[in-house]
Amino acid sequence: MPLVILEVRELVVRYGQATALDGVSLEVGEGEMVALVGPNGAGKTTLLNTISGLIRAASGTYRTGGRVVQVPEGRQLFGDMTVEDNLRLGAWQVRDREVARIYELFPPLAEMRRRRAYTLSGGEQQMVAVGRALMGRPQLLAVDELSLGLAPLVVQDLAEHVRRLNRESGMAVLLVEQNARLAFDLCARAYVLEAGRVAMSGPSADLRRSPAVQAAYLGGTVAS
């Protein structure tokens, strides 16, 4: 069993009366790439924001074995600031603000370094969002909806980058996706979150074969 980089136990999060997470437990091992799939409103983003320290849990615990940095849904760039400023601000919590390694990873960004982030295309913005997160030197990269609103080819390219980072630097990844097919392709293991609870979990290969998952997430034939 590898070292655990994220361990969530019976996490409960409420917004006023509404319960967003209702006893969620999950684990991400060091260097592992894990998917978290589920429909809108299942609590995926709430889970990420809780382990990022933005939301307080009502009960339950989470433990992180390193820095968790989030690539937020909708990219959330500093739109009127330059690409380079966006990247450098990602290093707020670490000393090293050198952006060269990000340009090596995403060469197109080097040419756009002086452009304001809002002028970039969706795919380019997502590169900046991933690059900004990497500037924080995460041990766990939590990616929220990498594919949202992007063309399939762009998604493939970005996904390949994330996979390579995972393989080469051993950075763990928690991939939150509505696109279950993509998530199962990238990650060996997955959790299915429904209405604030873990409905299913296991190796992606097994989940992919499950009729319930096929019907709900893979566009398979609805049970007839």
Next chain:
Amino acid sequence: MTFFLGVVSSGVATGAAFALVATGFVVIHRVTRVVNFAQGVFSVLAGMLCATLLAHAVPHFLAEAVAIVGAIGAGFLVGLVAIGRRGTPPLASLIITLGVGVLSYAVVIFLWGDGPLSFSMLQGQLDVGGVTMLWQYVLIVAATAVTFGALLLFFNLTYIGKALTACYSNPHAARLVGIDVRRMGLLAFAIGGGLGGLAGVLLTPLQPVEFDSDVGIAINGFAAAIFGGLLRPGTALVGGLVLGVAEALVSGYSGFASLQSGVALVLILGIMVYQASRRPEGAE
């Protein structure tokens, strides 16, 4: 012609000071989205403190510097009260700053009494080819220019300046990269205090300050600030200069100095009507 140039030069000088107050509004509003109605208080405090120090034989520059540092401290304290509690909505913070402004009257009267205070301005005047300008005006314009230059460098070149901009640009993202948005807000309040304080020590020799002078100062600063929608320091500078010159012309040529303060109010009203008319139907 000489009279006209004299009026304009006094307008430029007071306008520059308004621009400093306006930038205080802008810096605080950009980072925290709070309109700080206690902005005029910093000028009053700094003016009074400086007058007192000078009366106790503290040398010039040291007295002004201490007064400005005092205003920075006051800015920090106002920030602590207004945004110190996590999750305070900007509108609630605005009301708090109004309250702090009123409370400051009690503090000022307690410390300095309810009479006006002032100190003498720089003596003499600068003469350039027959056009003269009081040294005090030159000082105000020069101090404002240096301050704007410094702010420009601070916000565009330093990492912490960029973090302040980031808080305005996208507060949620700022939190995600680990920036403590509340602490940045307190820094903005401290900067706003310093800018108000600087305006105070520059203006007090021209216009003695009383406990309630903050209203006039804040109205002028606010009018200049909304030129740029409370967001752009550069436009606030232009706004301050336009306002200062307009007020000087009105009081200079009408012969009624009291008409002066009406200019800022008319300007505020005009800008608001203009902006409201440009807004598309039904938009927020």
